[in-house]
Amino acid sequence: MAAPAPGLISVFSSPQELGAALAQLVAQRAACCLAGARARFALGLSGGSLVSMLARELPAAVAPAGLASLARWTLGFCDERLVPFDHAESTYGLYRMHLLSRLPIPESQVITINPELPVEEAAEDYAKKLRQRILEDQEENPLPAALVQPHTGKLCWFLDEAAARLLTVPFEKHSTL
Secondary structure (H helix, E strand, O other), X not given: OOOOXXXXXXXXXXXXXXXXXXXXXXXXXXXXXXXXXXXXXXXXXXXXXXXXXXXXXXHHHHHHHOHHHHOOEEEEEOOOOOOXXXXXXXXXXXXXXXXXXXXXXXXXXXXXXOOOOOHHHHHHXXXXXXXXXXXXXXXXXXXXXXXXXXXXXXXXXXXXXXXXXXXXXXXXXXXXX
């Protein structure tokens, strides 16, 4: 599948079709990044159904690039919970069990929380690791989470304003009260 055009919204008929397309997109983006000047690829993973989709599709999608390319991947987790890694709610734990057991990305390239720390310290420690490993301590490129303003309910995810305008649609909230 070719990379979607900017502003294109893709709709898939099934989770299987979505998973295959997503795995191909990740593989393509990884190949482009690894061929670039920095020769590294960073990917933020969230939990939920994404774990099983990527576990099913990503190993085959990245296989043509060879195992050596995986050593230049860096993985982080977007919605990790402060629980032990063997807990059912640990995003890293789920990926470790279902995907990383099949994709030989070195443990040193997987950024995890420290579940032994108190919650505030764990959050600060994880943010520091992400800044150092993914942003290389460049504060002018904030992590997407820094663009969330929960007090206003505003999410400023897109740095591409033209794309953001194309994806903004009005909606009406229907109440069941």
